[in-house]
Amino acid sequence: MAMSTLFPKYSKWREGVNIIGEQKLLQTQSNLVLNSEVCTGCGVCVEACPEEAIVLSLVGAVKRGAVGYAAPVDIDVQKCVYCGVCVIMCPFNALTLKVDGEERLPIVEKEGFPEYDTQAKIDQEKCVKCTICDEVCPRDAILRDVPAYEGAAATGKERQVALKSKTTFKVDMEKCTLCGICGALCPAIDVKHKPFTAETGKVEGEVLYDETRCDACKVCVEMCPEECITVEREIVSDKMAGEVNIDQNLCCTCTWCSKNCPTEAITVEKVFDGEIEFHAEKCPGGCSTCVDICPANAIYLPSAKPAAEMKGEIEQTIAVNKDYCIRCGACVNACPGEDIIVLERNSIRIKGKETDLFNKIKAKLFEKRTSKVREDRPGQVNLKVMEKA
Numbered sequence: 001m002a003m004s005t006l007f008p009k010y011s012k013w014r015e016g017v018n019i020i021g022e023q024k025l026l027q028t029q030s031n032l033v034l035n036s037e038v039c040t041g042c043g044v045c046v047e048a049c050p051e052e053a054i055v056l057s058l059v060g061a062v063k064r065g066a067v068g069y070a071a072p073v074d075i076d077v078q079k080c081v082y083c084g085v086c087v088i089m090c091p092f093n094a095l096t097l098k099v100d101g102e103e104r105l106p107i108v109e110k111e112g113f114p115e116y117d118t119q120a121k122i123d124q125e126k127c128v129k130c131t132i133c134d135e136v137c138p139r140d141a142i143l144r145d146v147p148a149y150e151g152a153a154a155t156g157k158e159r160q161v162a163l164k165s166k167t168t169f170k171v172d173m174e175k176c177t178l179c180g181i182c183g184a185l186c187p188a189i190d191v192k193h194k195p196f197t198a199e200t201g202k203v204e205g206e207v208l209y210d211e212t213r214c215d216a217c218k219v220c221v222e223m224c225p226e227e228c229i230t231v232e233r234e235i236v237s238d239k240m241a242g243e244v245n246i247d248q249n250l251c252c253t254c255t256w257c258s259k260n261c262p263t264e265a266i267t268v269e270k271v272f273d274g275e276i277e278f279h280a281e282k283c284p285g286g287c288s289t290c291v292d293i294c295p296a297n298a299i300y301l302p303s304a305k306p307a308a309e310m311k312g313e314i315e316q317t318i319a320v321n322k323d324y325c326i327r328c329g330a331c332v333n334a335c336p337g338e339d340i341i342v343l344e345r346n347s348i349r350i351k352g353k354e355t356d357l358f359n360k361i362k363a364k365l366f367e368k369r370t371s372k373v374r375e376d377r378p379g380q381v382n383l384k385v386m387e388k389a
Helices: 044-048 059-063 085-089 106-110 132-136 181-185 219-223 256-260 289-293 330-334 356-365
Strands: 009-015 018-024 029-035 054-056 073-075 095-099 119-122 142-145 164-171 189-193 205-209 229-237 243-246 266-269 272-278 341-348 369-377 380-385
Touching (some): 044 085, 059 330, 085 095, 132 256, 181 189, 181 219, 219 229, 256 266, 289 330, 341 356
Antiparallel strands (some): 009 018, 018 029, 029 095, 054 073, 119 266, 142 243, 164 229, 189 205, 341 369, 369 380
8 A cells, every 4th residue: 555655745824924835844844934015026036936936926916905815926835945046036035934943045055146236325424314215215224223303203302412512601790680581591591599688688699501401592692681691602513313224125226215315325236227118108097006016116107297288299197217116027017908018127236156047047037028918827927028129
């Protein structure tokens, strides 16, 4: 009687946003974890998988929330050999490989495999700790470790403590009448009167000053009726405290931050480069799937122009800002129309030896592709490969 094979054993399940695939061998357990929320449906893992174990799913429907039971890609746990190539090649760090509970990449350990050469950094000398990069980043990749001040939060620090300075406050006590006006105006000044007594028959006391609460506004100087106050400030540093950095695991190299940094403190080099074309005349309009799912916020619906300015032109229904496009391919995979978006990559920034396997993957990634045109089986879609010009 034939014995049933005990190993390998395969299983797949969902835990929150994570879809976990498992392979159990006699002495080893491997788990490939896909974060379906982080996954953009770019399809790079599909092209990279040596075993063709990953296929595109309903990218547009999943990322727009129309489908809640699937992920942008689907992994066949029995075809997967748990090598880690997809983990290395995922530009959004949506995949994690664990071997016996520890994060590992066997292909790097055994054969060697290149990795992305991500160039995204902030020059701390040039950075003025403003909020622009944090606000424009589409991936929440900016780590802004800067104290909150009263301008941004009611419970924030007083604004004057942001400026490192040395303030000198002087009162000419021969002129001062201890009238108390300066103390009534400013929390940094306290006019202390001695107990009033008929023995002296006059007002006596002192003027106390707290430099930490002074912003050198000089209101006290202007309001003093005896002109006996002088305030001088020496700037030690006009830079805000704290530091702003880029989370390399979240950065998609879109260059939103670097192109908008007012002090040119940020340097970003895109991982992928190439060409992308939008044929707006073929887009039916009203869809906006590509706009909604673009991980780099590079696609937009053009603002309407007055009819007098059109001069016979057909108004575009969709457009892309190529400066911010990262050529990831998510829009191509999600587009429900035909030949509307055309993508062709021609370079990848990597570090490490270009192995034969990597070169095969690169050749696939460099294939010219256009938007989804067929569905071989329910839930799985393919792209049309085009001839290069």
